[in-house]
Amino acid sequence: MSALVVDSLSVVFGAFRALDDLSLAVDAGEVRAVIGPNGAGKTTLLDAITGITRPRSGRIVLGDGLDLTQHGEAAIARAGVRRKFQKPSVFPALTVRENLSLGCGPGCPPGAQADRIAAALAETGLEARAGALAGALAHGEKQWLEIGMVLASEPRVILLDEPVAGLSDAETARTAELIATLRRPDRAILVIEHDMAFVEAVADRVTVLHEGRTLFEGGMAAARADARVIEVFLGR
Ligand SMILES: Nc1ncnc2c1ncn2[C@@H]1O[C@H](COP(=O)(O)OP(=O)(O)OP(=O)(O)O)[C@@H](O)[C@H]1O
Ligand SMILES: [Mg+2]
Structure with missing residues (x-):
């Protein structure tokens, strides 16, 4: 199918x-x-x-x-339908967690947001970096964060x-x-x-x-x- x-x-x-x-x-x-x-x-x-x-x-x-x-x-x-861009496009002045919450998007059910962020942190292996500013991440971590932002919307x-x-x-x-x-x-x-x-x-x-x-x-x-x-x- x-x-x-x-x-x-x-x-x-x-x-x-x-x-x-x-x-x-x-x-x-x-x-x-x-x-x-x-x-x-x-x-x-x-x-x-x-x-x-x-x-x-x-x-x-x-x-x-x-x-x-x-x-x-x-x-x-x-x-x-969600996309990770060729050039990583995370919000550098926001934390990893805040970026993931934006990834969840305006259509994200409020009750589901915490669970989705936790799942995206676990899937991307970024749990220990949840409070870090996205701008402070290594290049690879930024790529994973952007994938996490895609995931938070359950696409x-x-x-x-x-x-x-x-x-x-x-x-x-x-x-x-x-x-x-x-x-x-x-x-x-x-x-x-x-x-x-x-x-x-x-x-x-x-x-x-x-x-x-x-x-x-x-x-x-x-x-x-x-x-x-x-x-x-x-x-x-
Ligand atoms: N907005 C645009 N206006 C005019 N030409 C464009 C535009 N966007 C892309 N192109 C042209 O279309 C072609 C395809 O570009 P595209 O970015 O899709 O390639 P790509 O396969 O992703 O290449 P790369 O591997 O370098 O990322 C290129 O010749 C590019 O210059
Ligand atoms: Mg391209």
């Missing part, structure tokens, strides 16, 4: 097609990686899903039939843009473990990354984007063996 369906999506900037009739479907319970060279359209795909960028044509449909292209950013977030679609960029090997391994714990039967996770070992560790399937189109879809082992994928991306 698909939790997120992207159907013939095109995003155009001037004369440039950043996404060109792109289709992909992420199953409930799946972790899908989207990989591909710089400028392939990966972040643009997340911008379209989250309502930041209006597509020229196509549909983006949740499992319950909601077409996200007909809704704005706030309604899409309320529908349970059904999680979008992660380069969650291990700039992390050490140990922090990357920790992030892979964290993502494995985010999997739920009713949740789709879409992760963009350039770190292929990380992608292999976390993803069920990969979609290789190239010039706004799908070049390959399948397992990471098959992607590594695919001549076109090697030519445009992995062989570089």
Whole structure:
């Protein structure tokens, strides 16, 4: 059962097609990686899903039939679609706990907030840092905090843009473990990354984007063996 369906999506900037009739479907319970060279359209795909960028044509449909292209950013977030940005965007002057409470969002039931924050602290391993200012965290901890802010809303679609960029090997391994714990039967996770070992560790399937189109879809082992994928991306 698909939790997120992207159907013939095109995003155009001037004369440039950043996404060109792109289709992909992420199953409930799946972790899908989207990989591909710089400028392939990966972040643009997340911008379209989250309502930041209006597509020229196509549909983006949740499992319950909601077409996200007909809704704005706030309604899409309320529908349970949450994103971690490519550049960590936590509130540096607020504590870890306060950031998580913002992640819970305005739609967060007041009675549920404390439990959700506690769960996000436990899942991200940031319990001991709950009272620290987010600005004082190490880069890896900031990335985990932003994932925690996504989690606090109990999303059904999680979008992660380069969650291990700039992390050490140990922090990357920790992030892979964290993502494995985010999997739920009713949740789709879409992760963009350039770190292929990380992608292999976390993803069920990969979609290789190239010039706004799908070049390959399948397992990471098959992607590594695919001549076109090697030519445009992995062989570089
Ligand atoms: N708002 C915009 N206006 C014009 N062009 C844009 C805009 N946003 C993105 N682009 C262009 O669309 C293409 C795809 O960009 P995108 O950020 O989606 O790439 P990406 O696959 O995420 O790359 P990276 O791996 O470097 O993050 C690039 O050529 C980019 O310059
Ligand atoms: Mg990008």
